[in-house]
Amino acid sequence: DQQVKQNSPSLSVQEGRISILNCDYTNSMFDYFLWYKKYPAEGPTFLISISSIKDKNEDGRFTVFLNKSAKHLSLHIVPSQPGDSAVYFCAARSGGSQGNLIFGKGTKLSVKP
């Protein structure tokens, strides 16, 4: 059973507008969440993260929001640029020392000029 879910396989947005990518999780023991961006034929690239003790983290055009009660997080990209077109993976890390990540299936974002 998937513990991290990205229910939208794809999203298309116009350049300059806001992109909102969503992620839901089921395990309340997750204490850290990350977003990775992946271009074709490359490995995932770390984008932004958030600790479970926070509800927002911002880095330039990228903001991640965490709603613990709803077990939901979202990544906002504003303004969206054509170079943002990629697959975005939501990942969660379990509390404890292991550190391995649990990924969603990804959302393919297309930003159209």
Add this chain to the structure above:
Amino acid sequence: EAGVTQFPSHSVIEKGQTVTLRCDPISGHDNLYWYRRVMGKEIKFLLHFVKESKQDESGMPNNRFLAERTGGTYSTLKVQPAELEDSGVYFCASSQGLARETQYFGPGTRLLVL
């Protein structure tokens, strides 16, 4: 600073053959992880090394998979004998210090078993 590197980038083998994948982590990173993405599915954890020790191998599918990290530097992942369902992209990631640091991924090895 060089990132995580993986070799080969692609491998096509026949069912029953053996394949060895290699990962060189970022220099100084004690933590090394292997993940796999089967087509259309999520990226799944395979195992985690801290230096040369296996910290967690709960994600390894079966005993046809053998991972090593001799000397705590690069790591190899051997699949022997390979089966059709082993096809996918194998990613390696590394992180510095505590296991809770951000993981940096390599470009992956695309394995196709025919």
